[in-house]
Structure formats: structure tokens, C-alpha cells
Amino acid sequence: MSAYDPPYAIARTAAEAALYLELSPCPDCGSTETDWQHQQTAEVLSCTGVCAGCGALREFLFSRPSHPYEGFGGPEASELIDAGQWLEFADRIAGQVAVDDQSDEALEAMTVARQAVEEVVKFVPPAADAVPDEAFWTEAGRAVRALDPGRFRLERLLLIRDSYSG
Secondary structure (H helix, E strand, C coil), X not given: CCCCCCXXXXXXXXXXXXXXXXXXXXXXXXXXXXXXEEEECCCEEEEEEEECCCCCEEEEEEECCCCCCCCCCCCCCCCCCCHHHHXXXXXXXXXXXXXXXXXXXXXXXXXXXXXXXXXXXXXXXXXXXXXXXXXXCCHHHHHHHHHCHHHHEHXXXXXXXXXXXX
């Protein structure tokens, strides 16, 4: 188990934990389809389910955030989802919205996409102009970066974020 696949992970919000579950394939078969059941205590969010692909029991434990944050998290970068995964998620959500769609659903989707890009920006250190290598710890995240590393420069991230304004 790597430092970024802990049995007891730090989730800044329930939304971040839910996205982590969506992005975490079953280690046995690779399926991402699991009917998650959630149990909460004051300190822990427990998510258990059976993989739809192979029937394996899956379980994740997340710490509960000490502060209620809007969106996916507070001012610090995620410890669950890497920079590449955040940008791929933002692109996927935004890509489902037609260019001229001004419906409430479309505006909400673009707000979520913008928030996901803001999560990528949090990985850029002060006075730096790009997301550093260590912000890509998953195979999926590194693959997104490999397709176009320039998208992780701060200037381009801010342009992407602004283009996803709802």
C-alpha cells in the first residue's frame, strides 16, 4: 500500500471522498462500479461495498474534516486525488455540457468543473509557475499529464478554470 492509498485517508469533504471512490478501481478486476454504503461517526467516514465486476469486498476509511468546507476541500491540496486526476475529472464534467447550454444542470456541472480545476491550482507552490512532479502519484494522473504537460502550468490552469465558469 503506497502513501497515497492509505487504509485511513484524509478526506477534506464528503464530496472529495465520494470522488475518490469513483476514481478508485477495484484492485482485483479494475471495475469502478461499486454500490457504496456509508457509515459515519464524529471522526470517521466508512465506505464499504461489493465490487460489481468481481464480487470483492471493498472498504475505505476516511477521516472526517475538522472544518466544513465548500466544494471539494479547504486551502490545502488534496492528499487523496492527484493533480492529473482532478484535471481529467474537470474536463470530463465540462465535456458533457453543450456550449450554449444555460440550464441549471449545465451551470451546476460547470461550477463543479471549475472547482476541480481550482483543486489542481492548489498543488502549485507559492512563487512557482507549474504543478510539480510530486503532485502526480497515480498512474492515471501521470497519464493525463503525459498527454499535455503544458496544461499544468499555472497560467493555463487559470485559463481553463475561467473557461469553466458557469
